[in-house]
Amino acid sequence: MKRTPISVWAALAVLAAVTAAAAFAPWLVPGATDQDLMTGITGPGPGHPLGTDDLGRDVLDLLIAGARTAVPGAFAVAAGSMLIGNLIGLTAGYFGGWADTLAMRWADLMFSLPALLVAIVVAGVLGGGYGLAIAVLVVLFAPTDTRVVRGAVLEQRHRPYIEAAVLKNLSAWRIMTRHIWPNIASVALANAFLNFAYALVSLSSLSFLGLGVAAGSPDWGRTLADNRTQLLANPWAVIAPGLAVIATAAALNIVGDWLHERVDRRGRAR
Amino acid sequence: MLRVEGLSVRQPATGRTLLSEVSFDVAPGESVAIVGESGSGKSLTARAVLGLLPAGLAASGLVEVGGRRVDDDPRAQRRQRGSTVSLLMQDPFTLLNPLRKAGKQIADGLPRGADPKTEVPRLLAEVGLPADVAGRYPFQLSGGMRQRVGLAAALAAAPRVLLADEPTTALDATTQREVLALIRRVQRERDMTFLLITHDLRLAFSMCDRVVVMYAGRVMEVGRAADLRREQRHPYTRALLAAEPPADRRLAAIPAVPGSVPAHDAVAGQCAFTDRCSLALAECRASVPPLRPAGDAGRLSACVRAGDLPAAPAPPLGVAAPVRTASEPVLDLRGLRKTFPGSARPALAGVSLTVAPGEIVAVVGESGSGKTTLARCVTGLERPDAGTILLGGRDCSDYARMSREAVRQARRTAQMIFQDPYSTLNPARTVGATLKEALVADGRPADVAALMELVGLDPALAALRPANLSGGERQRVAIARAVAGEPALLVCDEPVSALDVSVQAQVLGLLAGLRERLSTGMLFITHDLAVVRQLADRLYVLKAGECVESGPVDRVLDEPAHPYTRDLLASVPDGTSRWPG
Numbered sequence: 001m002k003r004t005p006i007s008v009w010a011a012l013a014v015l016a017a018v019t020a021a022a023a024f025a026p027w028l029v030p031g032a033t034d035q036d037l038m039t040g041i042t043g044p045g046p047g048h049p050l051g052t053d054d055l056g057r058d059v060l061d062l063l064i065a066g067a068r069t070a071v072p073g074a075f076a077v078a079a080g081s082m083l084i085g086n087l088i089g090l091t092a093g094y095f096g097g098w099a100d101t102l103a104m105r106w107a108d109l110m111f112s113l114p115a116l117l118v119a120i121v122v123a124g125v126l127g128g129g130y131g132l133a134i135a136v137l138v139v140l141f142a143p144t145d146t147r148v149v150r151g152a153v154l155e156q157r158h159r160p161y162i163e164a165a166v167l168k169n170l171s172a173w174r175i176m177t178r179h180i181w182p183n184i185a186s187v188a189l190a191n192a193f194l195n196f197a198y199a200l201v202s203l204s205s206l207s208f209l210g211l212g213v214a215a216g217s218p219d220w221g222r223t224l225a226d227n228r229t230q231l232l233a234n235p236w237a238v239i240a241p242g243l244a245v246i247a248t249a250a251a252l253n254i255v256g257d258w259l260h261e262r263v264d265r266r267g268r269a270r
Numbered sequence: 271m272l273r274v275e276g277l278s279v280r281q282p283a284t285g286r287t288l289l290s291e292v293s294f295d296v297a298p299g300e301s302v303a304i305v306g307e308s309g310s311g312k313s314l315t316a317r318a319v320l321g322l323l324p325a326g327l328a329a330s331g332l333v334e335v336g337g338r339r340v341d342d343d344p345r346a347q348r349r350q351r352g353s354t355v356s357l358l359m360q361d362p363f364t365l366l367n368p369l370r371k372a373g374k375q376i377a378d379g380l381p382r383g384a385d386p387k388t389e390v391p392r393l394l395a396e397v398g399l400p401a402d403v404a405g406r407y408p409f410q411l412s413g414g415m416r417q418r419v420g421l422a423a424a425l426a427a428a429p430r431v432l433l434a435d436e437p438t439t440a441l442d443a444t445t446q447r448e449v450l451a452l453i454r455r456v457q458r459e460r461d462m463t464f465l466l467i468t469h470d471l472r473l474a475f476s477m478c479d480r481v482v483v484m485y486a487g488r489v490m491e492v493g494r495a496a497d498l499r500r501e502q503r504h505p506y507t508r509a510l511l512a513a514e515p516p517a518d519r520r521l522a523a524i525p526a527v528p529g530s531v532p533a534h535d536a537v538a539g540q541c542a543f544t545d546r547c548s549l550a551l552a553e554c555r556a557s558v559p560p561l562r563p564a565g566d567a568g569r570l571s572a573c574v575r576a577g578d579l580p581a582a583p584a585p586p587l588g589v590a591a592p593v594r595t596a597s598e599p600v601l602d603l604r605g606l607r608k609t610f611p612g613s614a615r616p617a618l619a620g621v622s623l624t625v626a627p628g629e630i631v632a633v634v635g636e637s638g639s640g641k642t643t644l645a646r647c648v649t650g651l652e653r654p655d656a657g658t659i660l661l662g663g664r665d666c667s668d669y670a671r672m673s674r675e676a677v678r679q680a681r682r683t684a685q686m687i688f689q690d691p692y693s694t695l696n697p698a699r700t701v702g703a704t705l706k707e708a709l710v711a712d713g714r715p716a717d718v719a720a721l722m723e724l725v726g727l728d729p730a731l732a733a734l735r736p737a738n739l740s741g742g743e744r745q746r747v748a749i750a751r752a753v754a755g756e757p758a759l760l761v762c763d764e765p766v767s768a769l770d771v772s773v774q775a776q777v778l779g780l781l782a783g784l785r786e787r788l789s790t791g792m793l794f795i796t797h798d799l800a801v802v803r804q805l806a807d808r809l810y811v812l813k814a815g816e817c818v819e820s821g822p823v824d825r826v827l828d829e830p831a832h833p834y835t836r837d838l839l840a841s842v843p844d845g846t847s848r849w850p851g
Contacts, residue, residue, distance in 0.1 A: 160690060163688070
């Protein structure tokens with residue numbers, strides 16, 4: 001077995017920190033959103049390592065609390081689109097014919113739409129809201145999973161082990177989920193991680209535009225948007241949430257790659 | 271001309287040794303074969319000679335070409351590659367660049383100053399191809415023609431040594447014979463030194479003056495082909511030769527060696543063959559026996575008992591089972607036709623055949639004969655255009671139109687074994703899970719251990735994934751999966767052609783045993799007449815989708831009526847220097 005590279009350890013550390021922040025934010029920073037208008041905006045100093053924003057809220061506390069909104073939302077998008085995309089991709093690749101044509105033309109149609117723009121329009125027309133933003137992104141991300149999974153299924157479809165399963169009269173559902181999927185899991189997982197990272201950025205963008213979380217909620221994109229006019233007073237209030245988004249997205253990509261390799265190696269001789 | 275001494279190949283990253291202390295030499299104009307099963311290190315030896323070892327491997331020892339040491343000087347090795355030593359590779363379908371015309375690829379190898387306009391047609395004529403082949407792309411050529419183009423390219427620089435790595439393994443039997451005859455003629459005419467890498471001992475005897483037998487990264491025996499054929503001074507050579515079934519007579523059982531080729535390091539410090547050898551002594555495990563002169567001139571053997579090996583009794587002959595005339599055949603095909611979309615020629619042009627219960631019926635043919643399509647139609651993996659398929663008396667011509675229950679019945683009647691042991695099992699599932707699922711699907715109690723014992727597997731292997739099994743073990747698992755529900759018909763699509771000879775003998779023995787125990791009828795698809803002779807009762811010869819001859823195996827093979835059957839029969843190597851003719 002190859003040694004795990006240091007970049008993967010670093011990425012895992014970032015994800016562990018972000019996950020911990022998302023899970024325990026209410027206990028870690030119970031007063032993250034408490035305003036202190038007397039303090040106002042300050043640069044980094046004692047008691048406030050990253051300073052405060054114009055409402056006197058501690059930026060570090062906001063960052064920790066923000067993970068709780070930013071990360072689960074992106075996770076929901078990745079998981080939701082993975083589920084939908086894998087089901088459609090498996091069906092299209094396994095049965096072929098009109099099911100395949102239908103699924104692929106649908107994917108083509110979705111691909112021709114600019115994802116973020118559609119999300120902005122839909123959220124704008126229907127009045128915004130975090131849940132809606134997530135639902136829209138799930139629908140828009142699922143086609144990438146569908147295409148990737150379908151391609152992987154086509155590669156497995158005519159292998160003798162699948163034909164042997166057909167000859168054993170196993171149900172199509174069983175062959176798809178128990179025989180084909182474990183062999184394409186590495187691809188499906190890697191793609192889900194890419195979507196996770198992409199969804200994180202997209203949701204932050206929506207929040208930045210005011211179409212995601214409600215005003216005042218702690219969220220990386222929101223914090224960034226709220227403080228961009230105060231860039232000179234406390235640059236960290238803008239830089240820190242931006243860095244959080246970038247670091248988490250990069251970490252997700254690295255870990256996704258690493259998982260892909262690991263899962264792919266499973267089933268080969270050691 | 272070529273001298274290899276104490277050649278060892280190691281993988282420094284893992285500390286594994288793949289090849290140790292390989293020594294042999296080839297005189298100018300001489301032909302030598304290196305013979306071994308997969309994992310013996312024969313191809314690695316050839317690559318080390320050429321300085322073409324895969325990345326991550328390191329060689330030590332001495333390699334001399336034309337009296338010049340080359341192993342310590344990569345530039346010398348590069349210089350002699352092509353001009354002094356040329357390589358003919360195995361797979362005719364990947365050895366040529368698909369985007370370049372054949373003539374250009376031959377011209378690439380010409381020495382500086384040679385005129386391609388005159389040289390390329392001359393080379394093509396030498397390998398028996400018309401001059402217009404030069405203007406064609408590889409996809410316009412058949413496998414045999416591509417291998418001839420490969421030979422012409424290898425000859426372009428007028429090498430003094432020709433190295434051929436399994437040059438005909440991917441070709442059909444009749445094409446193999448033609449190409450081998452060509453290689454031998456060219457080698458003699460040019461008086462080239464020839465090193466042949468092959469897994470086929472009989473082929474090596476026919477083609478070469480001397481033979482080097484390798485096993486698990488070591489040389490086991492060296493000798494002149496005629497001497498070695500007459501008498502083997504190493505139990506492994508003997509076992510290898512015995513495991514290759516003869517095409518001219520039926521044996522009661524093919525003598526099989528248990529187990530499979532071990533990794534070099536698993537048998538370090540002892541004779542590599544000890545664990546599979548019936549004649550082993552305590553001495554064999556004490557140290558690695560060196561290669562010592564044994565008996566006749568030039569003979570070397572690495573067996574401590576080389577001098578006093580007991581004579582091997584000739585294997586007893588068997589008799590073909592009497593032709594079964596059951597009232598109800600388990601498989602009855604009538605006028606089966608199939609043309610693939612976009613293909614001008616039908617894959618099946620009206621084939622009729624029957625299989626009686628417990629009968630083994632072979633379908634023989636070369637690639638393109640339609641034999642695999644036939645097998646896939648029977649099991650419903652392809653749909654025939656016309657004709658009827660009766661499985662156990664029920665019409666199964668079109669699986670798409672049958673009721674669920676009828677399909678289930680058909681699938682319990684006929685099961686299939688596939689060719690490639692590496693893709694026949696789901697790599698993500700353990701052997702136990704695969705077999706348990708098969709038993710449940712066939713409505714049997716989930717007794718995986720009993721099923722594994724039926725096919726001669728250790729039940730402890732149930733916890734492993736296919737990647738940790740050898741090719742032979744995988745094929746046994748595939749057989750177990752197929753016979754889990756004791757089907758009345760087993761369709762075997764080239765089940766042993768991807769296996770090593772010693773393992774092939776085991777699997778053929780297993781199939782013969784299963785027929786006795788479960789009285790399973792078999793439709794056995796193969797290209798190998800020697801296998802047919804050992805296993806089958808009746809035989810159908812297929813050519814271009816049509817059955818050209820059929821009948822009891824012994825009658826058809828002893829007195830072939832159709833010229834195509836005679837061609838096929840003549841293309842089985844017989845081990846004499848008269849072959850390939």
